[in-house]
Amino acid sequence: MRADDAGDARGLPPPAAVLLAAGAASLVAGVWGGLARAGVAGGVPVGTWPGAHGPLMVCGVLGTVIAVERAVALGRAWGWAVPALAAASALALVAGAPPPWPAALATAAAVGLVAMHVVWWRRAPSAFLSVMALGAGAWAGGNALWLAGGAFPDVVPWWMAFLVLTIAGERLELGRVLGGGGDRAMLAAAALVALALAVASADRDAGVRVLGAAFLALAAWMVRYDVARRTVRQRGLARYVAVCLLGGQTWLAVGGTLMVAAGGVVDGPLYDALVHAVLVGFVFSMVFGHAPIIGPAVLDVPVAYHPALYAPLALLHGALALRVAGDVGGAPSLRAWGSVGNAVALALFASVLAGATLLDRRRGVAGR
Amino acid sequence: MTPPRAADLARALAGVVDPEVGLDIVTLGLVYHLDVDADGAATVRLTMTTPACPLSRVIQRQVGAALQGVPGLSRGTVELVWEPAWSPAMVDPAVRAATCADRPPGRAAALGARLWRRLRGPASDAR
Numbered sequence: 152m153r154a155d156d157a158g159d160a161r162g163l164p165p166p167a168a169v170l171l172a173a174g175a176a177s178l179v180a181g182v183w184g185g186l187a188r189a190g191v192a193g194g195v196p197v198g199t200w201p202g203a204h205g206p207l208m209v210c211g212v213l214g215t216v217i218a219v220e221r222a223v224a225l226g227r228a229w230g231w232a233v234p235a236l237a238a239a240s241a242l243a244l245v246a247g248a249p250p251p252w253p254a255a256l257a258t259a260a261a262v263g264l265v266a267m268h269v270v271w272w273r274r275a276p277s278a279f280l281s282v283m284a285l286g287a288g289a290w291a292g293g294n295a296l297w298l299a300g301g302a303f304p305d306v307v308p309w310w311m312a313f314l315v316l317t318i319a320g321e322r323l324e325l326g327r328v329l330g331g332g333g334d335r336a337m338l339a340a341a342a343l344v345a346l347a348l349a350v351a352s353a354d355r356d357a358g359v360r361v362l363g364a365a366f367l368a369l370a371a372w373m374v375r376y377d378v379a380r381r382t383v384r385q386r387g388l389a390r391y392v393a394v395c396l397l398g399g400q401t402w403l404a405v406g407g408t409l410m411v412a413a414g415g416v417v418d419g420p421l422y423d424a425l426v427h428a429v430l431v432g433f434v435f436s437m438v439f440g441h442a443p444i445i446g447p448a449v450l451d452v453p454v455a456y457h458p459a460l461y462a463p464l465a466l467l468h469g470a471l472a473l474r475v476a477g478d479v480g481g482a483p484s485l486r487a488w489g490s491v492g493n494a495v496a497l498a499l500f501a502s503v504l505a506g507a508t509l510l511d512r513r514r515g516v517a518g519r
Numbered sequence: 520m521t522p523p524r525a526a527d528l529a530r531a532l533a534g535v536v537d538p539e540v541g542l543d544i545v546t547l548g549l550v551y552h553l554d555v556d557a558d559g560a561a562t563v564r565l566t567m568t569t570p571a572c573p574l575s576r577v578i579q580r581q582v583g584a585a586l587q588g589v590p591g592l593s594r595g596t597v598e599l600v601w602e603p604a605w606s607p608a609m610v611d612p613a614v615r616a617a618t619c620a621d622r623p624p625g626r627a628a629a630l631g632a633r634l635w636r637r638l639r640g641p642a643s644d645a646r
Contacts, residue, residue: 226575270570271571274604280571389541444539445573451576
């Protein structure tokens with residue numbers, strides 16, 4: 152089909168582009184801080200960024216991007232306040248604003264995200280929406296804990312729950328459309344996540360282990376019910392997205408296993424391994440699969456797919472495997488190389504996606 | 520020129536694919552209403568699988584473009600509605616049958632069910 156924009160309301164929602172740019176800036180600062188933390192920033196001054204790596208990546212990058220997607224779906228002016236607050240939180244972190252500000256802005260953003268889910272729930276309640284709403288609630292809980300002065304290792308389980316449940320809810324929705332099923336199993340696993348967070352508030356070690364078990368249950372759900380097993384046999388974009396999910400679910404299982412085994416570690420190589428198995432291996436693999444569809448959609452340009460997207464995906468997984476092997480096997484240089492590989496994978500992904508979008512536009516072809 | 524029939528419109532809309540699902544909007548049952556009046560003005564009423572879907576703008580734009588490709592249309596109006604809420608039962612039954620909704624449980628699930636029955640058996644006898 153030809154993309155014929157003549158006479159069409161071309162109005163790009165201007166906040167989306169600005170906010171996604173803020174998310175991208177946050178990504179650069181967050182990754183830079185992460186590299187400095189891994190000891191590979193090459194002496195470039197990075198200010199407070201290493202300490203802000205976690206909140207920059209979770210609230211500044213993923214929180215902003217997820218909220219932009221939701222604001223587009225909501226289609227109301229107030230929805231744009233949610234990604235704006237998340238982006239403002241990241242800017243406050245980058246600028247080195249005093250402690251309450253970044254956390255307060257991020258908490259306000261998360262409360263707004265919860266409010267969006269309430270609006271949708273009243274329009275059409277469903278199982279997937281309750282899983283995503285629980286995810287938004289976990290973000291609000293984690294950010295409130297951060298605001299109250301909680302240490303990052305205590306906040307991270309909440310942030311993991313936010314991202315994992317948001318993605319799991321999306322997969323349940325996709326399965327609902329394609330006849331995948333598994334509603335009750337997913338709700339049970341999501342309830343286990345909520346229980347884990349409650350337990351973690353009293354006993355961090357036990358809570359992290361239960362959360363690991365819940366992530367294992369969600370990974371098992373994906374093996375059993377996710378439509379990726381079927382769509383991986385299709386071609387083009389559908390297969391690529393399925394490969395992202397299949398790779399991601401493997402890392403969710405690895406992360407869950409490490410969490411069950413390691414429990415309450417708060418720093419060191421095992422902590423690095425379990426946090427990044429989930430947040431890079433699962434979450435960013437899913438971002439790689441989701442962005443070619445949703446990114447162009449929120450910017451009002453056609454879907455951009457190019458087989459070259461497999462290159463950054465392979466690098467993401469390969470570098471993470473190196474990193475986790477270095478962590479678990481006691482080889483810090485592997486960990487450093489893995490971190491660099493992950494950063495390169497992100498930059499490569501952004502370049503390939505931008506290139507594919509421009510190519511698509513020049514050809515004037517919509518769809519895949 | 521005689522105005523096109525609703526079936527011509529449906530054929531055009533079948534080219535609009537939901538990029539996330541990989542199926543077209545007619546097969547998915549997202550098109551609730553289609554008509555063309557005597558002046559060749561078309562009205563299309565469609566929904567999305569969920570109000571939380573950010574793809575509605577893109578899909579509406581593609582529907583507009585598809586209508587422009589139908590010869591004999593003077594005007595096209597695309598409305599997004601949420602009543603009634605979409606449900607999986609609205610997907611083309613032939614496509615539904617081909618998906619895994621009705622597939623038999625996998626081997627692991629069958630083994631689990633057998634174990635569960637065995638574990639539960641004595642307990643229910645005791646009651």
